[in-house]
């Protein structure tokens with residue numbers, strides 16, 4: 253779970269690599285480094301800690317050259333030290349790597365027996381030794397990389413340069429993403445799209461078992477068996493500015509603000525207002541055979557899946573189960589061809605989610621990916637893909653991707669409900685109308701930000717928080733608590749409000765802020781009861797309620813208001829103030845909001 257980048261062309265590579273790494277820093281940020289090739293000599297720069305340290309290092313000791321590779325690391329094997337930072341060098345070969353090499357210990361022993369001396373604790377270093385072993389035996393870089401990789405088991409993407417072949421980068425993809433950027437007289441390699449956008453918006457997405465050789469004038473594509481192939485580049489419609497902070501202090505805050513746009517883009521071209529229906533091209537899921545839906549995901553995407561269960565069961569009227577991807581695949585689930593499995597993932601690269609999809613496919617289920625990154629591993633694996641168009645999400649804490657997933661599930665439920673006649677045209681028209689109003693309603697929630705900032709100032713010293721919700725809003729309570737934990741490091745728990753009296757109520761006292769989600773829905777009277785229980789025990793209540801609700805407002809310490817919507821889109825409206833609350837608490841605490849400690853954006857290890 254790291255970011256890799258490569259550049260060859262006419263510009264100074266170090267600047268392009270640093271800019272690219274900045275866009276990939278969300279993938280890991282405990283150390284970073286680069287290798288730049290000039291006049292047949294590779295110069296290395298590496299530093300421990302945030303990427304800004306590498307910027308300082310390169311400013312202190314500039315490095316010149318038109319070809320280079322870079323890396324930002326999230327440690328799996330070996331602590332975050334300079335020795336363990338990438339690139340790893342051996343005999344004039346430098347390598348960067350994202351992923352895990354499973355058989356590295358056996359290979360390391362073999363190499364040590366042959367006389368190799370290791371400088372790091374990483375699995376990656378065996379790659380530089382293996383490639384150099386081939387070069388020593390007379391192989392060209394391309395051939396050497398192919399041979400080296402043949403020995404290796406695991407999931408990885410790598411990029412290598414050699415002092416013996418200036419101007420060339422060789423990359424390989426095996427189960428970790430790798431993208432080739434095609435410029436004019438300059439080429440790039442990267443783990444993710446934002447890293448290439450300053451140079452080009454034309455990209456080739458490598459598939460597993462494929463390799464690429466880049467020179468400034470062209471790319472050569474081949475399989476690991478050496479078979480050449482051609483693939484047309486795709487135009488990327490993300491602009492470089494989408495991957496910048498655009499005047500905001502943090503990516504997270506910018507991404508929260510982008511939600512009306514993200515939702516509009518996710519719905520674009522899909523809403524059939526007159527028919528009360530959703531247009532999904534090529535979604536010929538054999539619904540007649542489907543008896544059960546499974547939703548699977550990790551983290552925030554799992555929270556969207558949990559909300560999806562309520563939406564699917566109500567609108568599509570089909571039994572729907574939700575599983576954490578990391579549990580699903582290990583519990584021998586009852587899956588067969590009568591099951592439809594929908595996997596949700598912002599990145600499309602989460603290892604557990606990918607593994608779950610592979611497993612259910614093996615058992616005969618139909619699979620749909622709900623994903624934010626085109627050509628990601630998940631979209632390739634699934635039978636159908638529903639793309640959310642949230643745009644690049646850089647902040648480690650997911651915000652706009654989450655609400656776009658909620659909307660995607662709503663759209664799928666309407667689509668399936670209409671296909672199976674569980675939803676009438678009239679009902680469908682009402683559901684589509686509500687969706688069309690959603691972006692403007694989110695804009696209204698932003699008017700509450702001043703009030704949310706004041707609440708954040710009041711409570712940011714608290715050690716614990718409880719979030720309560722009912723029904724489709726229970727997962728939103730879980731998500732609110734997760735956002736707070738991730739970026740402010742405050743302990744927070746989300747509960748189904750009805751569960752309070754079965755145990756958690758023992759935690760309530762005057763030091764415990766409780767965030768209650770109490771929109772005017774069928775559970776509202778029960779939520780009021782739960783809020784009374786909290787107040788009666790001296791707890792401090794922050795309620796997120798609907799505009800115009802004075803009853804709940806009168807009973808609580810602090811109030812945040814959101815517009816009224818259909819119960820199935822209310823989770824989107826409730827999510828926004830919870831994101832803002834977590835954000836402003838973290839601002840008050842002075843934590844590293846976009847790159848919280850110990851986290852990485854996509855978890856590509858199981």
Ligand code: AGP
Pocket residue numbers: 550551552553554596597598599600601602605648649650651738851852853854855
């Ligand atoms: C969200 O704030 C998280 N950092 C994390 O839980 C994330 O949602 C999870 O790792 C799944 O990622 P994915 O959506 O890219 O699969």
